[in-house]
Amino acid sequence: MAGARGSQTEMAVLGALSIEPMTGYALREAIRDVLGHFWSESFGQIYPTLATLERHGHVTRGGSTRAGSSLFAITTSGTERLRDLLRQPVQATPPRNGLLLRLFFGRSLGVEACRALIAQARVDAQRRLDEFDAIAAQVAGETQHSDDMLFWLLTVSAGRHSARATLAWADESLAVLDAAPPAPADRNETG
Amino acid sequence: MAGARGSQTEMAVLGALSIEPMTGYALREAIRDVLGHFWSESFGQIYPTLATLERHGHVTRGGSTRAGSSLFAITTSGTERLRDLLRQPVQATPPRNGLLLRLFFGRSLGVEACRALIAQARVDAQRRLDEFDAIAAQVAGETQHSDDMLFWLLTVSAGRHSARATLAWADESLAVLDAAPPAPADRNETG
DNA sequence: GCCCGCATGTAACTGGTTACATGATTGT
DNA sequence: ACAATCATGTAACCAGTTACATGCGGGC
Structure with a gap:
């Protein structure tokens, strides 16, 4: 999951959290509404990615907006990870028009x-x-x-x-x- | 496989064969070299698609260029199938830039x-x-x-x-x- | 004889999507 | 209380890619 492949989803998630902390739900909406013109993530990938990032210490599950929900925030190591990911070469997606x-x-x-x-x-x-x-x-x-x-x-x-x-x-x-x-x-x- | 999903590969294969009969190998190269600017098919999909099309009678395995190879040609029903496929609505691929x-x-x-x-x-x-x-x-x-x-x-x-x-x-x-x-x-x- | 390119396939893996399951909170 | 929405996850499925396995034919 930390390979060169799944890194694009990680990039989008970490990048979004680098702007401000939010819940997984808000993350989904932010990706759809803000990045929507050039990027998309399917719903089912956001939570698993967040879980992986949490295990690696790249994000933390901080104070809750209310019971049951958690605000995810990027950590220092997460910021470094984001930088590394952004520096990876752009992988061209095969055209399908x-x-x-x-x-x-x-x-x-x-x-x-x-x-x-x-x-x-x-x-x-x-x-x-x-x-x-x-x-x-x-x-x-x-x-x-x-x-x-x-x-x-x-x-x-x-x-x-x-x-x-x-x-x-x-x-x-x-x-x-x-x-x-x-x-x-x-x-x-x-x- | 005949669903709305795999239809895009079928479209490309039938379309290419509508121009001239060729072997699966030549098909692969034609798709890469001619359609390459706006379309791509992975190698591993061409033969299964050809097999499916043959079962449905949309293509025939004709005379061989040499032993072991077969020239695939589109049939009348294949031409109709191609027309139907081309008329299906363009399915937008989620952006990933x-x-x-x-x-x-x-x-x-x-x-x-x-x-x-x-x-x-x-x-x-x-x-x-x-x-x-x-x-x-x-x-x-x-x-x-x-x-x-x-x-x-x-x-x-x-x-x-x-x-x-x-x-x-x-x-x-x-x-x-x-x-x-x-x-x-x-x-x-x-x- | 041997290697390379043509040719046909299959198997395993991966990434992504959809649908489902669950529950808390808020407003009416 | 009830509905709508926020919120977190899981499971099943599907499409697509890569790598592998095999064999023929022709040129060196």
Whole structure:
């Protein structure tokens, strides 16, 4: 569990606790709501990870918000552990883009369905872009630690660039499909 | 195995065979080399998937290139199956961007390490962009089926937009970090 | 003859997700 | 009291990856 593999979950958990102590439940929500744009952890991994980290002394189960719940806080060794983890090389996840896979086989899927997929991708990208704009404004206004703010805005900016790129690609692609002859799906009309 | 889950592997395999018949080995290489920019299948899944598809009559094991090897070809029912699969809704994969996760905790990682990560991301994006340019030229030149070419160029274009967005984000981010005070990692030198 | 690349598979392991089980606290 | 939510965990399952086992054919 301390191998190079499970380290990503550890990184997210320790990182979140490095900002402020919280319960496992709050941790889950923080990861979903704050890191959600570029990271996700499944529910069932948070508590086991917390247990492992506690065994290694990287986090402590401190004073309770109320009976039955515990506030997890990062320790000094946990801070060191986080630093070590952050310094590990980024492991590239194998790409799996369901949209592009379908478009690649667009001849079999049909031009109309492709158009619909791209249009939907455009809508999604626009929504994401709006969300990022809102988040950027919120982060710039609320965040107390200006040290953190700089980096948080960096991740938001990445999302915005990505969303804008998708928008541009979608517009360009829809134009290309409009210009192309509306051949029906998978027909060989070479005769 | 015929559930909504394993369907993505089936889609890639059937799609590849819809272009031309090949051996399982060639299939693996085609998926790696041709779909590699947006899709990946692990080796150990291709043969089981082929076996399942054969049982369902979606592919046939045809004439051999030489003893011991078989050419897999898509059948009529396989073509239908492919169409059905392609029409299934795109299932979004939960985001897991190790780079952004590290940058988000940049205060703990340190400004210098962040700069290095972004610089590396820039190098990678530039390399991808060059590759896409080469692929686009190659596809436009070689491809016989102009029906396929249109869609293939769409996926290449997506890669280019994405790579260019990463380049722009990296440049912008490096400028931001240069402008910011070079505070060392995780130190409180407020005293 | 021997090694390398093509070719087909299987087995074991790992990481991640979902669903389930349980109970405390708070507000109505 | 009752429902909703907070909170902590466990068990079962599934998908995907890696490594291993095997054998043929052709070139050196």
